[in-house]
Amino acid sequence: MAEATDAGDPESEDSQELKTLRALTGEELKQVFKRSKHFRPCNICDAADWSVLGSSGAPSAIKLEAFEGEGAFGLAYALTCTNCGHIRLVNAKAVLANLRKDQRDEQ
Numbered sequence: 009m010a011e012a013t014d015a016g017d018p019e020s021e022d023s024q025e026l027k028t029l030r031a032l033t034g035e036e037l038k039q040v041f042k043r044s045k046h047f048r049p050c051n052i053c054d055a056a057d058w059s060v061l062g063s064s065g066a067p068s069a070i071k072l073e074a075f076e077g078e079g080a081f082g083l084a085y086a087l088t089c090t091n092c093g094h095i096r097l098v099n100a101k102a103v104l105a106n107l108r109k110d111q112r113d114e115q
């Protein structure tokens with residue numbers, strides 16, 4: 009995802025990752041963030057109440073376009089402290105890696 013993607017190719021790995029990310033529910037994401045400790049208290053104000061960009065039922069990653077490299081982009085989830093507004097960014101690839109690890113652990 010950090011590289012130029014060919015999201016138009018349905019068989020590409022990037023395309024599969026994007027599909028998986030689009031299918032993630034708010035609850036699944038919440039579990040990943042909990043396990044990866046991204047809900048720790050805010051490092052600015054110490055509050056511990058976070059919201060994820062997007063509606064609660066359909067959280068959305070944000071697209072980080074690379075300055076160099078035609079079409080290159082990364083995806084991240086933005087966790088916002090509801091008290092002070094500080095934003096934590098969580099790389100979407102890391103979220104996918106965490107999900108895969110959880111699925112392996114469950115087997």
Ligand SMILES: [Zn+2]
Nearest residue numbers: 050053089092
């Ligand atoms: Zn805060």
